[in-house]
Amino acid sequence: MKTETQTIFEKSRPGKxxxxxxxxxxxxxxxxxxxxxxxxxxxxxxxxxVSEVDAVRHFTxxxxxxxxxxxxxxxxxxxxxxxxxxINEEIVRMKGFTQIHPYQSGESVQGCxxxxxKTGEMLAEITGMDKFSLQxxxxxxxxxxxxxxxxxxxxxxxxxxxxxxxxxxxAHGTNPASAAVAGxxxxxxxxxxxxxxxxxxxxxxxxxxxxxxxxxxxxxxxxFDGNILEIADIVHEKGGLLYYDGANMNAIMGITRPGDMxxxxxxxxxxxxxxxxxxxxxxxxxxxxxxxxxxxxxPKPVIEYSGKSYYLDYERPLSIGRVKSFYGNFAVxxxxxxxxxxxxxxxxxxxxxxxxxxxxxxxKKLKNDYLLPYDRVxxxxxxxxxxxxxxxxxxxxxIAKRLLDFGYHPxxxxxxxxxxxxxxxxxxxxESKETLDQFISAMKQIAKEAENDPECLKSAPHNTVVSRxxxxxxxxxxxxxxxxxxxx
Amino acid sequence: xxxxxxxxxxQKRDMLSEIGVADINDLFCDIPEEIRVKGxxxxxxxxxxxxxxxxxxxxSDKNSDTDHYTCFIGAGAYxxxxxxxxxxxxxxxxxxxxxxxxxxEISQGTLQAIFEYQSMICLLTGMDVSNASLYDGASAVAExxxxxxxxxxxxxxxxxxxxxxxxxxxxxxxxKFSGITVDEYGFLNGIADLSDLEARLSPDTAAVVIxxxxxxGIIEDLKEIAELAHKNKSLLIASCDPISLALLKPPGExxxxxxxxxxxxxxxxxxxxxxxxxxxxxxxxxxxxIPGRVVGETVDLSGKRGFVLTLQTRxxxxxxxxxxxxxxxxxxxxxxxxxxxxxxxxxxxxREVAELCAQKAHYAYSRLIETNKFSQVFxxxxxxxxxxxxxxxxxxxxxxxxxxxILAGYILEHDYTDMDNVLLVAVTEKRTKHEIxxxxxxxxxx
Numbered sequence: 042m043k044t045e046t047q048t049i050f051e052k053s054r055p056g057k058x059x060x061x062x063x064x065x066x067x068x069x070x071x072x073x074x075x076x077x078x079x080x081x082x083x084x085x086x087x088x089x090x091v092s093e094v095d096a097v098r099h100f101t102x103x104x105x106x107x108x109x110x111x112x113x114x115x116x117x118x119x120x121x122x123x124x125x126x127x128i129n130e131e132i133v134r135m136k137g138f139t140q141i142h143p144y145q146s147g148e149s150v151q152g153c154x155x156x157x158x159k160t161g162e163m164l165a166e167i168t169g170m171d172k173f174s175l176q177x178x179x180x181x182x183x184x185x186x187x188x189x190x191x192x193x194x195x196x197x198x199x200x201x202x203x204x205x206x207x208x209x210x211x212a213h214g215t216n217p218a219s220a221a222v223a224g225x226x227x228x229x230x231x232x233x234x235x236x237x238x239x240x241x242x243x244x245x246x247x248x249x250x251x252x253x254x255x256x257x258x259x260x261x262x263x264x265f266d267g268n269i270l271e272i273a274d275i276v277h278e279k280g281g282l283l284y285y286d287g288a289n290m291n292a293i294m295g296i297t298r299p300g301d302m303x304x305x306x307x308x309x310x311x312x313x314x315x316x317x318x319x320x321x322x323x324x325x326x327x328x329x330x331x332x333x334x335x336x337x338x339x340p341k342p343v344i345e346y347s348g349k350s351y352y353l354d355y356e357r358p359l360s361i362g363r364v365k366s367f368y369g370n371f372a373v374x375x376x377x378x379x380x381x382x383x384x385x386x387x388x389x390x391x392x393x394x395x396x397x398x399x400x401x402x403x404x405k406k407l408k409n410d411y412l413l414p415y416d417r418v419x420x421x422x423x424x425x426x427x428x429x430x431x432x433x434x435x436x437x438x439x440i441a442k443r444l445l446d447f448g449y450h451p452x453x454x455x456x457x458x459x460x461x462x463x464x465x466x467x468x469x470x471x472e473s474k475e476t477l478d479q480f481i482s483a484m485k486q487i488a489k490e491a492e493n494d495p496e497c498l499k500s501a502p503h504n505t506v507v508s509r510x511x512x513x514x515x516x517x518x519x520x521x522x523x524x525x526x527x528x529x
Numbered sequence: 530x531x532x533x534x535x536x537x538x539x540q541k542r543d544m545l546s547e548i549g550v551a552d553i554n555d556l557f558c559d560i561p562e563e564i565r566v567k568g569x570x571x572x573x574x575x576x577x578x579x580x581x582x583x584x585x586x587x588x589s590d591k592n593s594d595t596d597h598y599t600c601f602i603g604a605g606a607y608x609x610x611x612x613x614x615x616x617x618x619x620x621x622x623x624x625x626x627x628x629x630x631x632x633x634e635i636s637q638g639t640l641q642a643i644f645e646y647q648s649m650i651c652l653l654t655g656m657d658v659s660n661a662s663l664y665d666g667a668s669a670v671a672e673x674x675x676x677x678x679x680x681x682x683x684x685x686x687x688x689x690x691x692x693x694x695x696x697x698x699x700x701x702x703x704x705k706f707s708g709i710t711v712d713e714y715g716f717l718n719g720i721a722d723l724s725d726l727e728a729r730l731s732p733d734t735a736a737v738v739i740x741x742x743x744x745x746g747i748i749e750d751l752k753e754i755a756e757l758a759h760k761n762k763s764l765l766i767a768s769c770d771p772i773s774l775a776l777l778k779p780p781g782e783x784x785x786x787x788x789x790x791x792x793x794x795x796x797x798x799x800x801x802x803x804x805x806x807x808x809x810x811x812x813x814x815x816x817x818x819i820p821g822r823v824v825g826e827t828v829d830l831s832g833k834r835g836f837v838l839t840l841q842t843r844x845x846x847x848x849x850x851x852x853x854x855x856x857x858x859x860x861x862x863x864x865x866x867x868x869x870x871x872x873x874x875x876x877x878x879x880r881e882v883a884e885l886c887a888q889k890a891h892y893a894y895s896r897l898i899e900t901n902k903f904s905q906v907f908x909x910x911x912x913x914x915x916x917x918x919x920x921x922x923x924x925x926x927x928x929x930x931x932x933x934x935i936l937a938g939y940i941l942e943h944d945y946t947d948m949d950n951v952l953l954v955a956v957t958e959k960r961t962k963h964e965i966x967x968x969x970x971x972x973x974x975x
Contacts, residue, residue, distance in 0.1 A: 046637075046834050049645050049872050060612065060878035065885055066962040067892035072776070072884060075891050076910050080748050082778045086652040088876045093614060096872045100618040100642070100865075107638035109626035117628055124533055125626050128578055134616070137589025142602045143802030144939050145593065146931060152591030153801045166571050178664035178804065181845070181857040192706050218845035218855035222675070224706035227850045265559040294570075296557060301564040316533070320862030321639040322629035322661070322822065324804030340702070362702035366605065366667040366695045366791070367802025379585060385575025388531040395534050395541070397556050402544045418556055445634055456846075473535035474544060500830075505634040507835040512633075515827035515839040519816065521658050523648035 050523045053089035059096045106506045114476050118422045118453035118465025121291045121313035129376040143367040147352050154351035158344045160378040168307045169300020170330030174339045175369040183308030183327025184219035189361045190338040191253050191282050203252035211261045211457045236262040236415045253282035259289045261457040263422035273303025290314040292421035295390030305332050315377035326373040340364050395470035396421040406481045410488040422467035430491040435498050437462040445502035447483040599964045603914045603955020604939035605693050607794045612873040615796045615866050633837045640836035643824040646868040654788040655779025656810035661822035662864040666791025667696040669807030671703035672820045673766045673787040677736035684709050685733040691716045691743035694944040719747045719907030730761045740768040746914030755784025773912050775883040787811045796870025806863035820854030885958035886913035893956045896969045914955040923950040933971050
């Protein structure tokens with residue numbers, strides 16, 4: 042158990058080293074003859090000096106204070122924290138993938154290009170789109186890219202008055218933020234009592250000034266909006282486009298496709314649906330797929346196949362341009378490619394079916410203990426509210442923190458914003474009934490504790506390396522690095 | 530049945546009856562019949578582990594890797610030495626399978642590592658604050674420009690033509706729809722043309738963007754550029770090679786307001802272009818406006834030191850359309866690799882790496898010039914990369930050298946159409962004298 046935190050800087054001792062470099066084997070010239078003295082720094086940056094063992098122990102110790110998917114159940118709603126297959130970690134470390142420079146000539150990187158091309162094709166099949174770009178580095182990056190495509194398409198038709206975009210009140214925070222960066226004003230539409238988009242409100246809002254609608258389906262309440270075809274008609278009739286936020290794609294693989302629902306642009310999160318690890322906050326990958334009429338607007342270069350070889354196509358005059366250096370997060374795409382190949386079409390469908398089954402099982406087992414604001418069949422995630430527990434002074438945060446004591450990662454809390462004291466649980470398909478049953482019994486116990494011993498929840502967690510941290514203090518008097526810590 | 534789905538058929542049946550439905554399809558009742566997928570998706574059938582590994586090895590073998598080919602290509606991604614401890618440590622599941630550290634009590638590992646990363650980036654750049662990293666160097670340039678425009682209320686930006694062509698492209702894409710104009714200033718003898726820069730500055734110029742060492746490998750005079758920018762009340766954005774910062778004056782000392790760069794060189798493999806990390810550091814004045822995640826120090830209930838994500842009121846999950854950026858994640862695992870790299874190399878190792886690069890690059894340059902098959906393009910001082918003009922067809926040269934297992938360099942004509950037959954050659958500490966001599970010999974022997 043952690044007793045005292047030391048940073049790597051505090052462990053530094055002059056003269057220690059953890060590196061091994063060769064002697065200089067070319068004739069040496071004094072540095073000041075190579076680079077003028079006024080460009081050179083006076084003293085080297087005060088990076089830590091530690092031995093290799095020190096470095097290894099330090100980061101191993103840090104790792105122990107973390108919680109990963111391999112540590113235990115991680116029902117973090119909207120994040121799809123499924124198991125990350127180990128074989129993909131081996132594959133991505135093959136020398137023919139790690140040791141490839143992005144500017145090597147096409148003939149020397151045919152394997153890499155094939156992976157990108159075929160991943161794009163498979164994602165197109167899974168979503169019902171015509172072509173994908175694998176350039177975006179994350180979901181939010183994909184959103185930005187997709188919205189720029191939307192804007193470019195309208196502008197190419199000299200339709201320049203569409204400056205607004207419709208986003209439901211249940212949407213992820215990145216949706217309106219991405220829309221703002223892409224230069225759109227956001228118009229919110231409300232959800233109805235089913236948690237679906239209110240059709241009347243959509244009809245009233247949709248006009249020739251609206252570029253399109255951004256939607257997650259199933260939405261962030263974990264509900265599939267059954268009016269999707271009417272929604273698509275309303276938007277398309279007024280000349281708008283439909284954007285699909287693929288955050289919740291794990292519910293519908295092989296069951297239904299955004300393309301068939303009427304969506305024109307899709308982004309996926311390979312780090313959610315396609316099992317690539319989250320890395321403690323990236324790297325992810327957020328490919329963007331589009332229907333045929335929007336293909337010319339995809340970021341360039343686009344990977345093409347001549348019938349003999351794969352190549353990068355830069356001759357794309359209508360392209361929105363680049364959104365990232367090189368060709369995207371190749372090593373992340375590679376893991377998703379391997380995942381899709383190992384699952385196959387049946388496996389992907391079973392993954393979605395089981396994810397939905399697991400969520401409904403939790404819904405059923407906990408609906409008497411926690412308020413269920415939308416009491417109907419859910420998809421891959423279920424949203425409860427802690428309003429029942431609030432009567433005893435216990436909040437969603439308290440429940441989340443208490444779960445840490447039971448060895449679980451908590452659900453997403455306070456999201457979606459339209460549910461008070463929200464607890465958003467996404468079990469994924471990679472969890473067994475045994476794990477779910479244990480989690481359910483912990484949640485039931487916590488519900489009882491809320492009634493009988495609310496203090497126990499309010500002071501939780503009790504078993505972690507640190508107790509609740511003072512976030513207000515961190516923001517009020519920011520100490521953002523080692524140096525400001527010692528100066529202030 | 531996939532091994533990644535643990536529930537047995539019997540368990541699934543039990544769960545369905547517990548839920549109170551007869552069939553799994555009943556759970557999908559909200560999905561209209563006409564949009565249901567009929568039959569299986571048209572995808573290859575599933576592969577076993579053995580088949581998958583063979584297939585992936587076959588694809589890997591189609592690529593020419595830098596273990597078997599000697600790499601002199603740079604242009605923004607470099608074949609530097611990567612200490613073995615990095616991959617071992619970032620392969621710990623507690624790091625790579627974790628989510629963003631929203632629950633600080635069980636994320637102190639990621640949070641403290643990011644705090645250490647931010648400290649190291651501040652030391653290298655000479656800036657006050659660093660974020661937890663961005664996607665890559667190019668998007669970091671774009672985010673820096675968006676910040677500069679927000680901070681100054683201006684809408685015009687001047688980017689150097691010596692800024693990486695892909696950074697300029699990404700910048701153009703990011704600004705295209707947000708009412709920001711990007712103008713470019715030229716270069717003379719491979720370095721920023723200050724009179725051209727001065728002439729293009731306007732009262733609406735939010736920022737001047739410069740890369741150092743620039744795309745040609747040449748060291749720019751940041752101080753002079755900072756003075757010009759500041760005289761116009763514009764900010765200076767410098768995009769830097771982090772390895773060079775072991776030798777070169779920190780841009781913060783020379784007047785830069787925002788320092789960004791491609792962090793791949795810090796312990797991240799080439800991986801055909803990604804994932805890498807963009808580092809992003811700024812002056813104190815800009816602290817509450819910077820994009821992305823930031824980690825700060827605080828205390829827990831018992832007064833023990835701990836770390837949390839902080840200044841979150843800038844971010845999309847709180848501010849939605851009023852956020853300082855739409856970015857959600859950073860590139861945490863790549864930033865962790867960079868942190869371990871900078872720890873392993875430390876104060877002296879990083880400097881040694883930088884010196885070895887400089888020595889070897891200058892040796893390679895002199896040897897190539899001596900052959901008379903290559904001529905000087907620019908006379909300005911460079912760090913680890915340089916441009917030379919080949920007396921012949923440079924495309925034929927690189928193709929011929931590829932056959933001899935040498936990745937010779939980057940052809941500048943791709944981006945600078947008047948620079949025909951000019952090759953950009955990068956030399957890192959990994960290249961031996963023998964490898965450099967072989968490059969020179971093979972390059973001249975037609």
